Amino acid sequence: MSTSARVRGLMPSLDDYRDLRRTWKRDVVAGLTVGIVALPLALGFGVSSGVSAEAGLITAIIAGVLAAIFGGSNVQISGPTGAMVVVLLPIVAEHGVGAVALVSIMAGVIVLAAGALRLGKAVGVIPWPVIEGFTLGIAAIIFLQQVPSLTVGGEADAASHSSNALIAAVQAISEADWTYVPWAVGAALIVIGFMLLAQRLHPGIPGSLIGIAVVTLLCLMIDSPLAVIGALPAGLPMPALPTITLSGTAALLAPAFTIAALAAIESLLSARVAASLGDTGSYDPDRELVGQGIASIGSGLFGGMPATGAIARTAVNVRSGGRTRLASIVHAVVLLLFVLVLSGPVGMIPLAGLAGVLMLTAVRMVRAATMRSILKSARSDAAAFIVTAIITVSFDLIVAVVIGIVFAGVFAIRNLSRSTGVQREEIAGPPQPGDERIAVVRIDGPLIFASAERVFEEITRMQGATVVVLRMSKLEHVDASGAHALQDIVQSLERRGVTVLIKGVQPVHEDLFRTVGVLNSLRHHRHLFTSLDDAVSHARSHIARGSGRPASALA
Structure with a gap:
């Protein structure tokens, strides 16, 4: 294949929308559904990352559109995710909120380069037990990160807490305001209750959004001490380059590579899962990396966060009938309308309500049947799963994946040698x-x-x-x-x-x-x-x- 043909293969084309005449109605419905589901997640992940709810919304809107146009999957929904939040929180603690836009652009360039170099299929080397251990560790961290919102609320000082989620959760509990805790836990439980009830009634009901609306109304009717998101701008900011210095760029180089590796892994896994959920067409892993790189660069220029493909939202899209890139674009437009029309009410949402959304989201990330299957399989696979999960929670996500791969590789080589x-x-x-x-x-x-x-x-x-x-x-x-x-x-x-x-x-x-x-x-x-x-x-x-x-x- 010639160089020009390879470049064309990584670019958008009209062929991306060949099924639009047949599927556009279902795509619009799926986009509306995903947009409603994505709102509380975008807000929650933005707050949990230590940046802002506004940054979460910006990321979902800008990255959602760019990844849909330039990415390699027809149904991928991109935006802020729990795994990215886990990486960003210590970066914000060490380098400040202002570093997020720059590190987002740097990571986007790295992911874009990986796609241009045709490294998309590299994710195939990651063993399944390592992926599931990684997912379990991320879910545990997301859950633990919500503890400060339920114990000290608006008085939480992230700088005084450890960058390790487990230690920070223990610190937050030790400093808990026990007059605040009942209010916060009650709000979180109300949201969780609506999410569980909606799931039992019909999967299409946006239980998280209904729960948050109810909690917000209750807090407006009752004089509660719950901390809220706060004022949001009634529109998107103008794109601008962040401040770039040699020392600042050098200090963020290692975090940028970590974010890039995580974005590539999560996006390709999400695209692969989406391709197996229904008749959604194949996906191009190299083009997906190019699209996700462009999405993170665009998000950073607008003051957002690094973006990845979101497995849960992508699954909602496919199950709601989404079949072309229009669904992801509609999802971004729905979120933009929330910013333009409802920024005032959105700013009144209690942080404890968002914590409830993310806690249940974290629990749903862990599939008991999958865990049982791995733990009952070969001892080497069970060990790789457990080690990856523990290291993810205790140390670092990328370190966990690397060690998990090495761990699984050592056992695989040992088993292979025994077959001689x-x-x-x-x-x-x-x-x-x-x-x-x-x-x-x-x-x-x-x-x-x-x-x-x-x-x-x-x-x-x-x-x-x-x-x-x-x-x-x-x-x-x-x-x-x-x-x-x-x-x-x-x-x-x-x-x-x-x-x-x-x-x-x-x-x-x-x-x-x-x-x-x-x-x-x-x-x-x-x-x-x-x-x-x-x-x-x-x-x-x-x-x-x-x-x-x-x-x-x-x-």
Whole structure:
């Protein structure tokens, strides 16, 4: 594919909307539904990130439109997400709110570059238990981050609390205003109650929005101490570049890479899940990264936060009938109307009500059936799941993913190495004198660095043979370490006077064996066979001529 064709493949086209005439009504309905569902989440994630509710709305609007136009999925809904909030909170605590716009643009550039470099399929290397452990850890952090809103409300001082959500939650409880707690917990429970009730009545009912409206009305009718969102602007700000300095950019470089990695992982996972939910068409992972990068850059220019694909909102879109990018655009327009028309009432929403929305959202992120499946599966998968979740809560999201992948990889390599088999076989047909001095050894499975030493030891410890036939037709993947182990086996046996014959070298392995020196280590070039019968016949001729050392042991 030419460079120009690759570039065109990453750009929007009219083909993105080929089904619009058939689906536009369902897309509009789905967009209205998702917009209503997204409002409390955008507000809540904006507040929880330490930035503002306004930043959450800006991100949902700007990123929602840009990712819909430039992204690689027909149904992806993008905006602020819980995972991004988890990363942003310590950045805000260390660098201030003003750094968020800049780090959003920096991360967007990195994600955009990853898409342009065709790195979209890299997410496929992340094992499922690691993804689920990561999700569990994020859910726990989102839940814990709401504790300060329920204990100290508007008096909460994020700077005095740890950047670790678990420690910060403990600190908030220790400083709790117990005259405030009943009001806040009551408001959160009312919202949670409406969300649960709406789910039981009909999935399309926006229980979170109804619950927040009820709590807001109650707080207006009753003189309550609950902290509220506060005044919101009645429109979007003008785009502007944030202040850029060399020192500030350098200080935010590591956080930007963390945010970029998280945005890429979450967006591609969301797009992949969406593609499996219904007839939504395929998705282009590289173009999805390009779209998400542009979305974060645009969000940063308007004073918003980094954006990612949102799995929950994307699922609502698909289940509500959304099939083209129009649904995501409509969702952003609905949120914009809330800003333009209802910014005053939105500013009166109690923070405790938003905390209730996010707490139940966090609980719903954890699927009990999935956890049981992983914990009852292989011990290595269960361990990777648990370790990833613990590290996510205790340390850092990206560190957790990296360690989880390494952890799962180590177990996978160990299990793969155990599948390598070394078996001494009986010679087929009527036995002949001297057959007891011929060892036919079959090597099965992969021969890699993790199994090379064991294969070497098992073969060289066999006793009672003066001719060894190594059967390699069942050998699977071989790496350089495995080939080197075979060379050592041949050389070790030949030094002890044991003749080595090799049968069944596959064409895919032949170049590696010649490069490493496996075949050159044979005593004679005629000791390489394609037929087992020919190899055994040659071995018997060696025994008959007494060419090997009589009854010598291999060990």
